[in-house]
Amino acid sequence: MDALKLIAQDSLKKEVPSFEVGDSVRVHVKIKEGDRERIQVFEGTVIAKKHGGVAETFTVRRLSHGCGVERVFPLHSPNVEKVEIIRQGRVRRAKLYYLRDRVGKAAKVKSRIR
Numbered sequence: 315m316d317a318l319k320l321i322a323q324d325s326l327k328k329e330v331p332s333f334e335v336g337d338s339v340r341v342h343v344k345i346k347e348g349d350r351e352r353i354q355v356f357e358g359t360v361i362a363k364k365h366g367g368v369a370e371t372f373t374v375r376r377l378s379h380g381c382g383v384e385r386v387f388p389l390h391s392p393n394v395e396k397v398e399i400i401r402q403g404r405v406r407r408a409k410l411y412y413l414r415d416r417v418g419k420a421a422k423v424k425s426r427i428r
Contacts (some may be wrong), residue, residue: 326368333399333402336426342397343387357400359403362410375414
């Protein structure tokens with residue numbers, strides 16, 4: 315099992331920014347359409363981070379035309395070009411699933427002051 319962990323650590327070459335649950339992020343994702351490839355930006359609030367190491371994923375939620383949209387991104391995927399941190403949020407939970415039930419200003423996350 316330790317050999318697998320060593321191989322996994324070696325494959326993590328890409329630098330990823332350290333962001334936490336509650337932060338607003340902009341995720342640049344490679345989208346393949348036929349033989350062409352383009353970059354699509356998905357911007358929203360990180361509501362969950364799961365697992366760790368190679369299999370680490372994070373869930374980003376945003377409102378699109380009044381409808382909540384969530385996407386799960388593998389952190390170390392080659393399809394995730396980069397992750398930009400827009401602003402840092404101040405939360406007291408590891409998972410922000412309660413934001414799904416909230417509407418309008420109640421669904422906002424307070425900003426962390428540094």
